[in-house]
Amino acid sequence: MLEVESGVSRDYCAFMTSGFDCTPRNRSKAIGQFLTPKQVYDAMIGDIMQNFDLRQDSVINVIDPFCGDGRLIAAFLTVLATANNHPKEVVVTAWDIDEAIINAATETICEAATDAPFEVVVNTQVMDAFDCDQALYGSFDICVTNPPWSSTKSLKANAFATKDEYEAYQTLTNAYGRLLTERYPEVKGGKSFGAGALNLSRFGLALALRLVKESGICGIVMPSSLAADTSSAVLRRSMLDHFSLRSLHYYPAELKLFAGADQAAIYLVLDANRNDKPGRVVSHLKSKTVDYALDDHFWNYSLTNGWIIPVGYKEEEIRLIEKLSLMPTLGSCGDITLGREVDETRISERLCDRSPYRFVKGFMVTCYRLSDNEKWYYDDSKSPIPPSAMSEKVVWRDVSRVSQKKRVKATLLSSGHVAGNSLGVATCTDPKKLRALLGVLNSSVFEFMARTVLTTNHVSSGMLKRVPYPNLSDDLLEKMSVVVDEILADPSDSSMLALIDDLVAEAYDLSPDELGVAQEAVNPDGQLVMEL
Template sequence: MQQNLFDGHWDSNQESTDKSSFPDTACAISNRYHESRISDAGQQKARAKSLGQFYTPQTVSNSISNLIVNNLSNDKRTLRILDPFCGDGRMLESIAEKITQNNVGKIQKLELIGFDIDPTAIKEANDRLDETRYRIGNEVELDVNLTMEDYFLRASTPVQADICVTNPPWVTLKATREIASPNLSYVNLLNELYPETTGTQRFAINLARVGFAAAARSVHKGGLLGIVIPLSMLSDIASENLRKQFLKEQTIERVETYPSELKLFSGVDQDFCTIVSRAQSSPDSPLNIVRNMRNGESSVEYYTSDEAFELFGSSYRIPDLIGKEANFQLKQFKSFPPLAAHTHVRIFREIDETRVTDRFTKESDWKFIKGKLMKRYTIDLQALPNIFLESPQRFKGLHSPKVVWRDVARRSQHRRIHAAVVPPRIIAGNSLGCLSADNLGSSALYYYLGLLNSWSTEFQVRALSNTNHVSTSIVKLLRFPEFDSGDKLHISLVESVKKQIASTSDEHQEAVESAVLKVLGLNYDQLNIMKVGLDRA
């Protein structure tokens, strides 16, 4: 059970935990945390990373602002516009200018409200919006009110705006378990204030999720929200409760995705997306997704409410796959069992690589392998160091061959999955995932190796994970037919994989892909749909 927010933070002489005193306590926790972060940040680049400051590219701000302006449907003479994490004020600037440019004389005043915990950012935002006021002139009155404050603390009393535009901090806050830790106190505070954002790690919290929740609470019914968030939040399990809560109260007007290869954010190698929504529930509304691709082109996907529910479910777990056909293609894999359910198949990790070189010795017969020591289908056994193992019997995968694959796999790589078979007496570091198929015979390993190195795995991994890792938990979810030594198609795949392993080039890779398609009952047109979905066609 999670510790009560007030435990450990109140004076011991206080007789009750009256929540009328809660804001003062929350402010103290917030101040202590932010003082430690800002003082530790040092130079500007480190400071920005520490605080999660990654300012929105102008093209992205303008895209959000244009869509919001096109969806304005009120006759108000004054609009209240909020950015709860305003940084240097560029998103407030963009929306103010777009509204002014499209104003037909009805709107006379814009109240621009911003919050940030960084005094330098507040000053920059004030200067920027002063310049905006000068450019706009007398067309619309700008009333600017910027405050240096932790907006997260306004969980129960958020500003109620007509429009909220924001890019919350992109940082995962990990806390030590020491009672006096500023991080632990702040993590506990935010988990209490925003329970829908709590992930699987009790001592960590993703501030982008908390910012999303805070922004959604800050728009009155019928108002509009425009937000920039990491793309992973559209599909990761940890954000599922947040998405469900969001969809109870909001209707998405548009989702737009951006791959990291476009390099729109300076110093950020991460896919991201924007969401524009209206603060009212409308279950029958369609869903529009704009997918920006690596080559600068874009595609638009339109889903009816029934199609969106069929493909993405009630939590709108939206895979990062380009094209409507790709998302329907993904559904076909659901007829197969996940690898975690395959009989005699075990998916696991072996040893931690921390200071592993301290255990290297030529006097041992055991060998060690990590991600950098392997390629697709091949391993240079002569390059593997020998390692001392104190209790080798406790490693079940050490005494038989196994499939290993690289855990670290950047989404920008043309092929992310690098898997190979390693013989017995080799232990894998935790930069590798492992799969064994004991009791199924050696052919089973070649079968699973072919599946893992196929485009079908690339396709499913992309749909399941928005990170730069191919974890064991993700591989357990991959759906394929169980190995059957009596199935001619399965044995054909095994033989193609053996030829590829024996080759010094990729000459048999196409034969492996063809054999995988036959095992899955798919054709080359469907393979092309998967490659298009991966932006690899």
């Protein structure tokens, strides 16, 4: 059925619109057809208009390369019709891979153009936008879009009638993936980039940016992961090298704005004209709206932190993040070693009824506590005991969902405990430093900063190494280790828990107000949970 060698893109288009069991669910999954809600596109077009230099009697070239039913272009024309200055003509280009929806787009756009006080030329076309004529790059004044929220491998075997068809899909999407990675190298993700599924929204952003003129503006809706995940770092950098970010608006999944996609979204308005006016990041949380300015301090911070643009924060919080990020990190703390002990695969074969070595898994650990509800023992006759099990160590839960109210949960284990790899392990030969580390890991300030880097459901050593960690004076080490021992003896002692938070804040050189900002931000009642 498929001719992969000749015309990968043509075959991809044909297949994506008819080659599988085409239930509405499979269809949205395959081509990422989640249409933008009005609340989001109204705000985005408002921001575009604020930044667009609208000249009387000009000709405006506008494009939506992934137009769906044409709602973004239609809204743009409607707003433009009410502006004080009118262009002479607007030339609209709108593409979509889906023939059924492009007809709706033509209708919606033409209707919006009916009473416009300027000429409107409408070009709609069924096509694969990623395979567009490269001569069109740099030719649009405005690109307004929402690219497909899908990946090259979104469909599972059950979407196909036969195994052969599923295999054909895989062959085709692999070839298509190669075409995309060759054509859009700026999307380059992490180490295994290109080997697995490719996130099409990122390629959509790359294309949208290529399409706008040197003086153009791009307004684009994206999954919120673009703002901070490590695999988008290269793309973010390329985007910010060429465009100034006028605004980024964040809509958490809990707002349930996108029908059928329980996903957090952002939109960005990017201006190819550099100007000094700082842009803003606005987060529309369920109970309130918070925002902060993208000033020079912010960009210094972002530059040294993978070009991340944290969402969900207000001005005081972002200033605190900027201040703390100037400190050394846990990874640069030479006398603390972070790692793991033993793999938990087929662990039952290495357990026994009784031995001198207690085996501990992630679920048994919470802040300053080891649960005694279940006691497992490691069989040292079957497997060697790791050297770190012979000394005290700090352990923290590795699996901690992004939706969890507290991400970092750590405790101290005495010698004779073996930790499975659902726990991270920190060792240090100085017992006071080890206790101080535990106090810091469980503190509000560390939790606040850790959340800026913990974008997956794992609390890996690699991520924790990136979190700022204070230099501790002998006096503070002494005080912190005494308080931590008291908490270990009674983890419910709230006065000691408050005291360690104060001592950690002192170590990070924070004022009481700054500590208050961190504590309020991580307060489990009413806290924002990052969704990526």
